[in-house]
Amino acid sequence: MRSEFDLIRRYFIHPAPHTRLSVGDDCALMAPSPGLELAVSTDVLVAERHFFGDTDPYRLGRKSAAVNLSDMAAMGAVPRWATLGITLSEQQGEPWVDAFARGFHDELQSFGTDWVGGDTTAGPLAVIAVTILGEVPPGLALRRSGARPGDEVWVSGTPGDAALGLRHLKESLPMTAEDRRHCLDRLETPSPRVALGLALRSIAHAAIDVSDGLLADLGHLLDASGVGAVLELSLIPRSPAMLRQQGLRGWETLVLAGGDDYELCFTAPPQAAPDIQAAAARAGVTVARIGAVTGGRERVLYDPAGRPMDVAWLGFDHFRKA
Amino acid sequence: MRSEFDLIRRYFIHPAPHTRLSVGDDCALMAPSPGLELAVSTDVLVAERHFFGDTDPYRLGRKSAAVNLSDMAAMGAVPRWATLGITLSEQQGEPWVDAFARGFHDELQSFGTDWVGGDTTAGPLAVIAVTILGEVPPGLALRRSGARPGDEVWVSGTPGDAALGLRHLKESLPMTAEDRRHCLDRLETPSPRVALGLALRSIAHAAIDVSDGLLADLGHLLDASGVGAVLELSLIPRSPAMLRQQGLRGWETLVLAGGDDYELCFTAPPQAAPDIQAAAARAGVTVARIGAVTGGRERVLYDPAGRPMDVAWLGFDHFRKA
Numbered sequence: 001m002r003s004e005f006d007l008i009r010r011y012f013i014h015p016a017p018h019t020r021l022s023v024g025d026d027c028a029l030m031a032p033s034p035g036l037e038l039a040v041s042t043d044v045l046v047a048e049r050h051f052f053g054d055t056d057p058y059r060l061g062r063k064s065a066a067v068n069l070s071d072m073a074a075m076g077a078v079p080r081w082a083t084l085g086i087t088l089s090e091q092q093g094e095p096w097v098d099a100f101a102r103g104f105h106d107e108l109q110s111f112g113t114d115w116v117g118g119d120t121t122a123g124p125l126a127v128i129a130v131t132i133l134g135e136v137p138p139g140l141a142l143r144r145s146g147a148r149p150g151d152e153v154w155v156s157g158t159p160g161d162a163a164l165g166l167r168h169l170k171e172s173l174p175m176t177a178e179d180r181r182h183c184l185d186r187l188e189t190p191s192p193r194v195a196l197g198l199a200l201r202s203i204a205h206a207a208i209d210v211s212d213g214l215l216a217d218l219g220h221l222l223d224a225s226g227v228g229a230v231l232e233l234s235l236i237p238r239s240p241a242m243l244r245q246q247g248l249r250g251w252e253t254l255v256l257a258g259g260d261d262y263e264l265c266f267t268a269p270p271q272a273a274p275d276i277q278a279a280a281a282r283a284g285v286t287v288a289r290i291g292a293v294t295g296g297r298e299r300v301l302y303d304p305a306g307r308p309m310d311v312a313w314l315g316f317d318h319f320r321k322a
Numbered sequence: 323m324r325s326e327f328d329l330i331r332r333y334f335i336h337p338a339p340h341t342r343l344s345v346g347d348d349c350a351l352m353a354p355s356p357g358l359e360l361a362v363s364t365d366v367l368v369a370e371r372h373f374f375g376d377t378d379p380y381r382l383g384r385k386s387a388a389v390n391l392s393d394m395a396a397m398g399a400v401p402r403w404a405t406l407g408i409t410l411s412e413q414q415g416e417p418w419v420d421a422f423a424r425g426f427h428d429e430l431q432s433f434g435t436d437w438v439g440g441d442t443t444a445g446p447l448a449v450i451a452v453t454i455l456g457e458v459p460p461g462l463a464l465r466r467s468g469a470r471p472g473d474e475v476w477v478s479g480t481p482g483d484a485a486l487g488l489r490h491l492k493e494s495l496p497m498t499a500e501d502r503r504h505c506l507d508r509l510e511t512p513s514p515r516v517a518l519g520l521a522l523r524s525i526a527h528a529a530i531d532v533s534d535g536l537l538a539d540l541g542h543l544l545d546a547s548g549v550g551a552v553l554e555l556s557l558i559p560r561s562p563a564m565l566r567q568q569g570l571r572g573w574e575t576l577v578l579a580g581g582d583d584y585e586l587c588f589t590a591p592p593q594a595a596p597d598i599q600a601a602a603a604r605a606g607v608t609v610a611r612i613g614a615v616t617g618g619r620e621r622v623l624y625d626p627a628g629r630p631m632d633v634a635w636l637g638f639d640h641f642r643k644a
Contacts, residue, residue, distance in 0.1 A: 020359060021463070021465065025397070025465055025466050025467070025546070026363060026393045026396035026397050026466070026529075026530060026531060027361035027362055027363040027393055027394065027396075027397040027399060027456070027463075028361070028362045028363070029359050029360070029361055029397075029458070029463055030359065030360045030362065031359055031360070031460070032354040032358075032360050034356060034357075035356075036354075037342065037351050037352065037353055038351070038352045038353070038354050038360070038455075039349035039350070039351055040349055040350045040352065040403065040405060040438060040439065040453075040455065041348060041349040041350070041405075041439065042405040042406070042407045042439060042440050042441050042451070042453060043407070043441050044407035044408070044409060044441045044442075044443050044449075044451060046409055046443055046444075046445040046449075049443065049444070049445060050443075071348045071349055072349065074348035074349075075347070075348050075349040075351075077349060081362065083362060083363075083364040083453055084364070085364045085365070085366040085407075085451040085453075086366070087366060087368055087449060116362060117362060117363065117364060118364050119364050119365050119366045119451075120366075121366050121368055121371065121372075122368075122371070123368040123371060123449065127366075127368075127409060127445065127449040127451070129364070129366060129407040129441075129449070129451030131362075131364060131405055131407075131453035133360075133362065133455075134349070136351070138353070141343070141349070141351055143343065143347055144347050144348070145347070207348075208348060209348060224347070
């Protein structure tokens with residue numbers, strides 16, 4: 001493979017119109033917008049753990065950007081700049097690097113986000129570390145800690161589809177071509193809900209993005225807010241692909257704990273419902289009320305017959321599954 | 323090992339006085355200083371490539387922060403905030419994580435830099451990805467591209483000591499206890515030249531930090547500036563430890579291409595020399611003139627007899643050495 005410097009020069013330098021000095025110096029230089037807060041998030045993806053080594057590199061590049069853009073969405077921040085640190089093994093040749101870089105750049109660019117720098121190094125394993133920076137007016141960021149008793153709990157999209165796609169890949173689960181395409185798109189090229197996050201500023205009390213699984217991430221939000229919640233399984237929206245797996249043992253686990261959804265889970269007072277529906281319509285996303293925040297510590301999920309289900313409120317914890 | 327969330331709660335949360343919202347939400351939130359530019363840099367360290375797996379974890383934590391602080395130094399930026407992404411294998415138990423986190427935090431804290439967030443994940447290998455953010459007044463950043471013909475070339479400290487320490491570890495090179503301690507300190511706990519970088523703003527024309535090797539990094543600076551340079555080996559300062567290895571075959575390579583120095587290499591007009599010496603004295607660092615910038619493309623290094631040496635201007639290129 002070419003040297004690190006040649007690789008960076010060839011594949012990692014793209015126009016960065018919102019950046020004063022981009023890739024190629026010791027640091028990138030940017031001018032933050034006056035009066036705004038800076039939001040920063042870092043995510044690490046590891047081969048064979050967060051993605052298959054043979055995943056299409058263009059789609060992997062897009063997803064590497066998307067999971068970070070999703071953190072901006074959950075905060076109600078405008079994504080502005082991103083850096084990429086990546087270790088590449090000999091298995092990843094130049095065509096792989098080229099396709100990955102194009103995917104990473106395309107996904108960022110579709111959100112007006114500049115790719116401003118990073119680091120490339122050889123290693124026995126592909127590790128992808130992305131840091132994303134965004135901006136938000138002071139006091140308007142959607143924190144995890146703002147949920148209040150009486151709030152309703154909402155979720156965007158149809159959780160579980162990415163996990164259904166993963167199960168299809170791992171277990172050759174039978175699926176129509178259309179459902180397969182839908183689920184693999186959700187798994188490999190999730191859509192960060194940036195527009196929804198921005199639209200929910202000053203409407204939602206608290207928000208988180210669903211990466212570890214709906215119940216796990218809602219659990220983090222409830223922990224941070226010091227509240228409980230009561231949910232109804234029948235209210236959690238399912239895609240046509242998921243509905244066609246009605247007979248699949250464990251479909252509930254895919255919906256509740258599958259992870260990799262990159263949807264938003266948020267809470268808001270009941271009177272905000274019309275504003276939320278309008279915000280979601282503007283953002284081009286479906287949203288659904290799935291339960292309510294309570295003042296206690298209880299976390300109850302009712303099945304369609306009205307019985308509390310026995311669920312762990314933990315989802316995909318990287319260490320626990322190790 | 324504990325779950326990811328427990329690990330983060332226990333070891334990765336520290337006071338972050340310059341940060342509005344630190345570890346524990348989807349993003350950290352900071353208030354940039356009005357009117358300043360933001361400087362951002364990302365570095366990835368890989369086990370068995372950039373550090374030995376059995377390196378003392380506290381010192382490794384310090385170095386992981388230091389190499390990033392060094393990028394701030396090279397830019398003349400004040401380091402403000404940092405994030406850490408890390409993959410941990412089962413080999414790294416909790417005492418390791420605890421010591422690493424303390425080292426990372428201590429090094430940042432000694433420069434007034436807040437540790438604001440990150441990501442922890444299990445993986446078959448320790449990969450450490452740090453992103454650092456700093457601030458600099460508009461137009462004052464020390465870029466690589468500002469060197470002009472007639473400038474003098476300067477370097478801080480005594481390059482090669484870290485590489486000498488590494489060679490000692492790898493080849494059991496004989497060394498006094500004092501020299502060994504000095505060289506291993508330079509290798510394992512380099513001192514980012516942040517104060518020097520700040521003092522050189524509006525004095526130096528161009529700067530870079532020496533991570534890949536003196537000639538390689540000076541080469542990047544010359545490339546970015548479109549100029550050449552003439553250096554004299556006898557002007558490059560050597561530590562007592564290095565001078566005591568006068569008979570060692572290849573000591574010149576350690577000095578010129580050893581890497582891991584985290585010194586600053588910079589250029590400035592000759593009349594700036596007194597200001598540079600004063601700035602270095604204030605920063606508590608030694609600096610030395612090692613050559614001059616030329617208008618052509620030539621890159622010549624003279625040996626003590628005045629003969630041009632045959633040197634590759636490339637140092638430690640992660641891929642080329644793979």
